[in-house]
Amino acid sequence: MRAILLGPPGAGKGTLAEQLVKHYPIVHVSTGDLFRYNIKNQTELGLKAKSYMDKGELVPDSLTCDMLKDKLQTLDKDQGFLLDGFPRNVYQADVLEDILKELGVELDLVINVKLDDEIIIERLEGRRVCTTTGTIYHIKYKKPKVEGISDETGLPLVQRPDDTREVIEKRLKIYHEQTAPLVEYYQAKGKIFDVDNSGTADEAFAKVKARLDS
Ligand code: AP5
Numbered sequence: 722m723r724a725i726l727l728g729p730p731g732a733g734k735g736t737l738a739e740q741l742v743k744h745y746p747i748v749h750v751s752t753g754d755l756f757r758y759n760i761k762n763q764t765e766l767g768l769k770a771k772s773y774m775d776k777g778e779l780v781p782d783s784l785t786c787d788m789l790k791d792k793l794q795t796l797d798k799d800q801g802f803l804l805d806g807f808p809r810n811v812y813q814a815d816v817l818e819d820i821l822k823e824l825g826v827e828l829d830l831v832i833n834v835k836l837d838d839e840i841i842i843e844r845l846e847g848r849r850v851c852t853t854t855g856t857i858y859h860i861k862y863k864k865p866k867v868e869g870i871s872d873e874t875g876l877p878l879v880q881r882p883d884d885t886r887e888v889i890e891k892r893l894k895i896y897h898e899q900t901a902p903l904v905e906y907y908q909a910k911g912k913i914f915d916v917d918n919s920g921t922a923d924e925a926f927a928k929v930k931a932r933l934d935s
Contacts, residue, residue: 722747731842746801831913862922
């Protein structure tokens with residue numbers, strides 16, 4: 722399966738991806754995670770990306786598309802993947818078409834995760850992450866066994882620098898202006914599967930699983 726997870730920031734794309742990769746032989750390719758890996762390792766790309774990400778802006782298309790292409794080229798042709806956070810505008814979607822054509826593979830599905838802005842703000846303000854494993858927690862909805870501590874590593878969980886209210890609002894504005902038009906873009910191709918994530922994370926996963934298994 723080759724799929725895209727589309728949806729606003731904080732809609733639950735990463736959480737859904739964590740569950741999907743446990744059930745299906747697919748690789749999770751998150752452009753946000755790739756940028757954060759580069760920031761942590763202080764690469765040139767990371768240094769460039771950080772200034773945009775901290776402000777809640779999109780990293781320029783040229784940097785993002787090259788990074789994504791490099792990553793997809795490392796995968797075996799038969800390897801399924803789940804793109805999370807890419808594409809984020811129509812230009813990136815067109816670039817993705819070209820990359821997939823070059824690789825000789827086709828996109829199967831676009832999972833469109835839907836959630837209202839007010840719920841998104843609450844979920845993102847309460848999100849905590851393990852910077853070593855990337856595991857996603859929430860102070861109310863997905864608590865670690867010990868408050869503030871990663872279950873896997875025993876190290877403190879952190880709040881992402883872009884999870885402040887001001888930056889979340891900017892990210893949402895950019896989503897509505899630049900990314901939301903992709904819903905129509907993929908609807909026209911008959912690839913969209915809508916998932917409401919206002920219930921629990923397990924409920925959202927069950928809906929996607931039912932679709933994938935059908
Ligand atoms: P990225 O890392 O992709 O962030 P995002 O798209 O803003 O999405 P998030 O990771 O914030 O949210 P999510 O939907 O994964 O939600 P999560 O599962 O964590 O991008 C970051 C930045 O990188 C961008 O702003 C940009 O600067 C740059 N970038 C990345 N890709 C780019 C591109 N293609 N072009 C240009 N720039 C790019 O869930 C959120 C919280 O909710 C968690 O705490 C979770 O535990 C909780 N939760 C999830 N589901 C539920 C549920 N059902 N009930 C209760 N709580 C839930």
